[in-house]
Amino acid sequence: MKVFIDSADLDEIRQAFAWGVCDGVTTNPSLVKKAVDRRKAAGEKLNMKEYITQILKVAEGTPVSLEVTELSAEGMIAQGKKLFAMFNPVAENVNIKIPVNPAMKNEDISHFDGIIATSTLADEGIPVNCTLIFTPEQALLAAKAGAAYVSPFAGRIDDLLRKRAGIQFGKSDYFPADGLVQKDALLEDNGIISGIDLVRQCVDVLEMYEFDTEVIAASLRNPRQAREAALVGAHIATLPFSVIRDMLKHEKTFEGIDLFTKDIVPEYVEMLK
């Protein structure tokens, strides 16, 4: 499984690439806002074009998703082309993030505008990451439209299931991949019993029909979910910086290094000088 960093924070992206474990970057408007707010709060003046250029250079050789902000098919296509023309020449690693269905409750936007934008951009050779996927059937249509990637949002399905059941939870709290029983009933959203189950079903459908589209397990909030995304065959997990960092932690690893350190004999250290 490839590991992407889900961040628009240049410092986090630099660090994750320096660790040598990062295979790509995903951004979205909320992540860009978070990064921009942090820099502004630190008194920095931000040149957005220069900032994105730097992200692309740090990630050179690996894909970076940049998201559109328009909602109509025409708007998304125009922005997608512009983003690609502006930024792909930097390091040839840009893909365009398109919401699978930008309709909301706005009747001016059709439920297929995301799919139309995906297929139009894909036909022009622009790789698309089709995002905000909450069902395998959305993933299937996105793949048919030519998406290079689909991004099921695992954590947000877990949020939905817990919210509907009236369960209090923190954003990074673990939700069982095999589902949660409440009042003798398994929580589910139209046959999806957890975020990881959503990822599994998307992978199964796309692999069964041999699509080239890769599944990016997104909205993962803790290391156990990253593990489970790997176990269900996600091609990629996009992870917040904090989750990548926490994946290495275990109390017995800390205890073990403590014990080994106490047992080092001077002759061994001398030999290595």
Ligand code: G3P
């Ligand atoms: O890549 C999607 C991700 O940024 C959303 O994460 O935790 O806000 O649901 P989250």
